[in-house]
Amino acid sequence: MPRPREFDPDAVLDQAMRRFWERGYRATSIEDLVKATGVKPGSIYSAFPGGKHALFVKSLERYSKLVVPQKLGELEAPAASVAQVRGYFDGLVRDLLSPEGRQGCLLVNTAIEKAAEDDEAAAVVRGHLARLERCMTHALENAVRRGEVRSSLDAAGSAKLLVATCQGLMVVGKANPDAAVLRAVVDNAFVALS
Numbered sequence: 001m002p003r004p005r006e007f008d009p010d011a012v013l014d015q016a017m018r019r020f021w022e023r024g025y026r027a028t029s030i031e032d033l034v035k036a037t038g039v040k041p042g043s044i045y046s047a048f049p050g051g052k053h054a055l056f057v058k059s060l061e062r063y064s065k066l067v068v069p070q071k072l073g074e075l076e077a078p079a080a081s082v083a084q085v086r087g088y089f090d091g092l093v094r095d096l097l098s099p100e101g102r103q104g105c106l107l108v109n110t111a112i113e114k115a116a117e118d119d120e121a122a123a124v125v126r127g128h129l130a131r132l133e134r135c136m137t138h139a140l141e142n143a144v145r146r147g148e149v150r151s152s153l154d155a156a157g158s159a160k161l162l163v164a165t166c167q168g169l170m171v172v173g174k175a176n177p178d179a180a181v182l183r184a185v186v187d188n189a190f191v192a193l194s
Helices: 009-023 030-037 041-047 051-076 082-097 106-113 119-146 155-175 179-191
Strands: none
Touching: 009 030, 009 041, 009 051, 009 106, 030 041, 030 051, 041 051, 051 082, 051 106, 051 119, 082 119, 082 155, 082 179, 106 119, 106 155, 119 155, 155 179
């Protein structure tokens, strides 16, 4: 009969998620995960068949479940409009300018580091991008109906542009956390909506 688990899998995922977020997949070793989680390697492999990679994918899923909703906030509300889209970008700039924000977004970091070679990680990243695009499309459709943006605005196409701008902003913000640069990117993205 197998021994009962002596750890909380969610707590392990939280610690692993933080470590992958800080260091990335490649720079995080099993030893790093053991140190971060306090769980022995054999227990990690037992709880997460596939070891480090399985723990990484589960960490991405947990990030999507716990962190992403906090970041999206009011952008996911049924009444969201251009103000919530702008609020999302303003929050992103604030995050990028904070010391903690320099580590960026775990999903964007994963897209850069691993998505081209890892179908499971790429699927989680694509799910996040699709969710963000749906939120922005919905908000822009509301904005068109309310007359907050030009009536000819292609909400779906503009949402794609804003999602790409958002991802680029996070990359630029990691390398060059300059408030004027980041705000200029956001301001110019919103000029396209006028």
